[in-house]
Amino acid sequence: GKPAKIIEKSEVIQVTAGDPAILEYTVTGTPELKTKWFKDGKPLPASKKYRISFKNNVAQLKFYAAEMQDSGEYTFEISNDVGISSCTTSFTVLDRTLPPFFTKPLKNIDSIISTSCRLDCKISGSLPMTVSWFKQDTEITASAKYTIHFAEGSASLEIKHLDASDAGVYICRATNSAGSKDSSSTLFIKEPPSFIAEPESQDVLPASTVRFKGTFKGTTPLTVKWFKGDTELITGGACYIMTEALASSLELYAVKPNDSGKYICKVSNVAGSITSIANLFVKEPAAFTEKLEPTHLVKKGGYAELTCKVTGTPEIKITWFKDDRELKESDKFRMSFTKSLAVLHLTDVETEDSGEYICEARNDAGKDTCSTIVTVKGVCDVQPLKQFVSLNSEFQSMEVLKDSDVILECEVLGTPPFEVFWVKDDKPVRSSKKHRISTEKSLISLHVFRFDASDVGEYQCRVTNDVGSCLCSSEVTLKG
Incomplete structure (x- = not known):
């Protein structure tokens, strides 16, 4: 069968002396269901002041006219052969002239900027009762920012779109004909980090010193970490990190082309975290991946094609020399540089075209040269x-x-x-x-x-x- 279980209950009931009151519980479970009642942990004695009933799975304890001494903790227990379930209700009978008092006072609260928060408390005392809210000495009225709620002894103040100025002391004041009572709490606003100035991407020459710097704001203490891709960086070797309260810098010394990549600054505090990405591009110096053949033998009156391959960061400038004299484009010398291939084409060569030919590749990051000896011959x-x-x-x-x-x-x-x-x-x-x-x-x-x-x-x-x-x-x- 199904075990006995309470599915609806009354947890807190507050009435004024002389008024009727009902404690009610709805239960479920396979018969036969047995009920028991207790007050303050002891079996509830028989009395003409109240009536106990259990019908259609609803159990009731009905007071005809509640008295002050009826206040207490009432426990209802339901059981059958396969289970037992119980629930306790706090029952308070108030004097008709009882001043307000807080059964659950306000608590201090931490909240995050741009979110919402709610201040809650519970109040007892004779009705009718009014509840007012204050920030410092200024009364708060319901608006798009503030939602005020008071029902069945529970009072709340919801504050939307928090900003730094919402931090401070809040007071809930409960008033009835017998007096008034205050409860207060402090609201602390935590601001997640945000960048004032982000680290900037940089294109640099090899062997440069690179400095990435970020400045930020947010509730301290702030934790700052630097990463290259997924790898966290720490001070040491060619890397130095310096962090202050609201700023951090990463310095890289004597950078090489393989230091190129994404550098990430991550700033965190209790309210959240934020990241910023800066790209570093270290220019690659011009260099020959395939040099000129060391020697070229050419028949007099024939032609020769001198070719070499270049790598490096654009823009690369190619210059050709013969015996340290720069060559210019002419009918005899034709030059091209496409898809990393540098070519010097010699046509209709003479004996005096023999000599050392040099190719120079140059960009912002450096230069490289390679050479060949060209011999124009007719005999062996x-x-x-x-x-x-x-x-x-x-x-x-x-x-x-x-x-x-x-x-x-x-x-x-x-x-x-x-x-x-x-x-x-x-x-x-x-x-x-x-x-x-x-x-x-x-x-x-x-x-x-x-x-x-x-x-x-x-x-x-x-x-x-x-x-x-x-x-x-x-x-x-x-x-x-």
């Missing part, structure tokens, strides 16, 4: 050494001992890069256990290990570069 020479005869003479035959190691070596004069081909009796020679081919700068060699009859023959070396090729050869035979 090979000078044989040791076993190789010179190109101007007849091929020289050469005799070697069986099982000896033979080295054919020549020096190349000309402009790299070179392509080298070795041939024996018109068949290509490749690196193997028998042959080792090496090229070190201008020195080219073929090493033949444990020379035997199968190695006898004519050895040729062909060297090629962008502008020509050369050939030298030697006949190698066995001794004896």
Whole structure:
């Protein structure tokens, strides 16, 4: 079954001596329901002064004419096989000439600016009674700002749209024919923080000192925290934070491009918190991500394209120099700079166009340079050494001992890069256990290990570069 339960009740009843009064409770639960009544914790004695009834789930204690000594705490209890429930009612019988008194006086209250607050109290005493409200000595009247309420012994004052001037002492005055009584409370207004001056976003050069500063108002004490993104900052290293009562500053020393980002100032107090975001952008110096090739070999009358890649914060200015003299746009020199790619195009080159070409990239944050050596050539020479005869003479035959190691070596004069081909009796020679081919700068060699009859023959070396090729050869035979 359902447990016995009180669903409607009277908690505080106040009547004047001689008046009738009813304490009433509505209950629920599965029968059989049993009722009990107590006064001040003791079973209520039988009396002709009142009548007790329980009908249709409504229990009543009815006083025909209340007397002063009937005042007290009345407890009603309802029970069945599955539960028990009770409720206590404070019953006060007043003398007809009882002056007002506060059963629940006003309390001090903290509230936040721009919100609403309510001052509450409870009053007993003979009716009729009037209630007045005062701030300091000035009476408050109902208006859009003030709502005044008084009913059944409860008095309240609601104050809307609080501002700093609403702070102070409030008095509730209850008056009847027997006298008057005051209760007072102090209203404290807490102001959440707000910025007077917010930290400002900044674009700076690398290695600068940056200072973000905020000033604010609000009820002290205020707590200030600084963040970069989600990470809280603390004083130390290249960061210094200074906070006063109503101001705070963040200093960053010798900033780098990776110090760029969002810097947040958060100010809090008991009434709330507020944040402000300032952006820091540290300019990135101009720098080459891909430099010019170290050397360029160009055929006389031909063309060359010098390219390099640049990074950095715009605007970047590109300047080209040849042997420290600035180049200007002309038929021979055409310059472009798009999508980080800097290009110098040389056309119809002459021998005197050989030299060092320098590209300079510059912006507010710094500069960088890279260079290349351009050589304008029309020839390639090979000078044989040791076993190789010179190109101007007849091929020289050469005799070697069986099982000896033979080295054919020549020096190349000309402009790299070179392509080298070795041939024996018109068949290509490749690196193997028998042959080792090496090229070190201008020195080219073929090493033949444990020379035997199968190695006898004519050895040729062909060297090629962008502008020509050369050939030298030697006949190698066995001794004896």
